Amino acid sequence: MKRLSSYRRHKAAAPLLLVVALLGIGTTFNVASATIKAAPTTFDRSAAIDEGKQIFLKGCSSCHGLNAEGGAIAPSLIGVGAASVDFQVGTGRMPMADMSTQAARKEPVYNAEQTAALVAYVASLAPGPAIPTDAQLNYERDGNTAEGGELFRNNCAMCHNFAGQGGALTEGKYAPTLMGVDPKYIYEALITGPQSMPVFSDKTITPAEKLSLIKWIKSAEAEPNLGGATMGRIGPVTEGLLIWILGLGLLIAVAVWLTTKAR
Incomplete structure (x- = not known):
């Protein structure tokens, strides 16, 4: 007891007790804050x-089934993942x-919040490919x-x-143009394989290679048309057709x- 009493009378006792008390209060506050923050996230x-689910029942269940189990004209959505829904709905x-x-790209029916809700619902049914984060999509770097x-x-070129x-x-069927497509949707298409497109898993094309693909597509998109009219950039077919039509037409007119x- 005498030793304890001497410790209490020590000059450093009061500051030490104050530090311990502050640490205890800070720890308690952090734990409480984390608990409070976790609840709204889950909610x-x-x-x-x-x-x-409500959006799905109104706009999707007539084809995909009330429980997304699929039907005679539409596939099951169980296990397709968030990326597939985000791609299909986000691109319209x-x-x-x-x-x-064939489903064509058009103006989306649902806004960003509604799309996110649909994504959350379908993703909750079973695991599947996730939406790539901004950090994963840094193709420029x-x-x-x-x-x-x-x-x-x-x-892809074929x-x-x-x-x-x-x-x-x-x-x-047709393969759509990749010009003007958001990098996120290109990545999602690679990992989900929409419609006639095969799935390019990370074993087939690694995440780093997917970013290289996106970077090349964006480079091609920004490439200037030094030769003038691009005529769709679909190769010698259109160029030859144009020459035949104009050339023969001109020859006939001259004749x-x-x-x-x-x-």
């Missing part, structure tokens, strides 16, 4: 899922009126244009054209004019 996610491809045709060009020619302008496929003059 917000739950609210988003509920809102997304879904919802669509006629499921027998992490991408390589030369590598991206090689990857594009080997994996459908999307060597310049990314899109092209015709079989059975009336008719000469014949008229000869008479």
Whole structure:
């Protein structure tokens, strides 16, 4: 007791007790704050899922089923992941009126908040590919244009054209142009494989290579048209057709004019 009493009378006792008390108060405050912050986050996610379910029931369930199990004209959405829904809805491809045709990119039906709610609902049904974060999409820093060009020619050019302008496929389908597409949607298309497009998993094309692909596409998009009219940048077919039409048309016109003059 005498030793304890001597410690209490020590000059450093009061400051030390004050520091300990402040540390205790700070720790308690941080724990309480974290608990308070965690509750709204969970609540917000739950609210988003509920809102997304209501949107789904009104706008999607007639084709995809009341529980997203799919139907005769539309596939199941269980396990497709957040990235697939964000791509399809964010680019305006879904919802669509006629499921027998290819979904085309158009003005989105739902705004950003509604799309996020739909994404949250479908993602809650089963695990699937997630939406890439901004840190994952830093293609300007992490991408390589030369590598991206090689990857594009080997994996994408046969459908999307060597310049990314899109092209015709079989059975009336087509590969859309990649010009003007948000990098996030390009990445999501690679990991989800919408419609006729195959899925390029991280084992097939790594995340770093995906960024290189995006960087090359954006480089091609910004490339100036030094030759004048691009004519769709779909190669010698349109150029040859233009020459034949204009060239033959001009020759026929000259022949008719000469014949008229000869008479």
